[in-house]
Amino acid sequence: KQEVTQIxxxxxxxxxxxxxxxxxxxxxxxxxLQWFRQDPGKGLTSLxxxxxxxxxxxxxxxxxxxxxxxxxxxxxxxxxxxxxxxxYLCAVNDRGALTFGSGxxxxxxx
Amino acid sequence: xxxxxxxxxxxxIEKRQSVAFWCNPISGHATLYxxxxxxxxxxxxxxxxxxxxxxxxxxxxxxxxxxxRLKGVDSTLKIQPAKLEDSAVxxxxxxxxxxxxxxxxGPGTRLTVT
Numbered sequence: 672k673q674e675v676t677q678i679x680x681x682x683x684x685x686x687x688x689x690x691x692x693x694x695x696x697x698x699x700x701x702x703x704l705q706w707f708r709q710d711p712g713k714g715l716t717s718l719x720x721x722x723x724x725x726x727x728x729x730x731x732x733x734x735x736x737x738x739x740x741x742x743x744x745x746x747x748x749x750x751x752x753x754x755x756x757x758x759y760l761c762a763v764n765d766r767g768a769l770t771f772g773s774g775x776x777x778x779x780x781x
Numbered sequence: 782x783x784x785x786x787x788x789x790x791x792x793x794i795e796k797r798q799s800v801a802f803w804c805n806p807i808s809g810h811a812t813l814y815x816x817x818x819x820x821x822x823x824x825x826x827x828x829x830x831x832x833x834x835x836x837x838x839x840x841x842x843x844x845x846x847x848x849x850r851l852k853g854v855d856s857t858l859k860i861q862p863a864k865l866e867d868s869a870v871x872x873x874x875x876x877x878x879x880x881x882x883x884x885x886x887g888p889g890t891r892l893t894v895t
Contacts, residue, residue: 675823702880702881703881703883705883705884707886712891713888713889714872714886714887714888714889715824715872715874715886716886717883717884717885717886720883722881723881760823760824762823762824764880764881764884766837766880767812767829767836767837767879767880768814768826768829768837769814769816769824769826769874769884770826771823771824771825772823773821773822773823774823
């Protein structure tokens with residue numbers, strides 16, 4: 672059974688810092704991995720999707736990498752802003768449906 | 782392109798009552814998912830449909846939860862009777878295929894059972 676772990680559970684940084692969120696998964700036989708953002712009381716916004724054959728994806732200040740063999744992904748956020756404050760969820764697709772981690776709650780201080 | 786629509790957005794009921802949630806996926810998306818997200822946790826799959834057939838309902842508590850997808854488009858999720866531990870956000874998602882396709886999520890329905 673696939674298990675997804677996200678570290679750290681919570682993170683507070685001053686504005687402008689570069690930061691890395693970590694995601695690990697137990698079964699490397701995946702189709703793809705998605706990173707989502709969730710604001711309080713809101714649904715999920717897809718940030719990046721990495722197919723199993725890819726090593727990384729970039730969108731603006733966000734960069735996600737995937738090392739399928741070691742079961743790890745990282746989300747890199749450059750020059751963090753207070754508007755980046757949210758919960759970031761990692762999810763792997765290995766059977767059609769997604770298996771999610773519990774998320775990293777990020778607070779960027781102005 | 783319109784996104785995934787869900788209603789209602791919020792619902793408060795007493796335990797042992799029944800409740801139903803509705804989802805309209807992105808037009809043309811054959812696959813529809815219902816996830817349950819308990820506060821502080823990541824979403825967990827309840828049921829997956831491909832057109833109007835069930836692909837995976839292994840984590841659906843079938844003694845109280847039921848779901849259907851009429852004509853392969855809209856879907857309803859019902860809970861009867863509700864328990865306190867059913868308090869959660871119910872998220873609907875859709876994708877254009879079954880495996881390896883990007884999933885798009887609706888805004889969710891926040892259920893509070895008192």
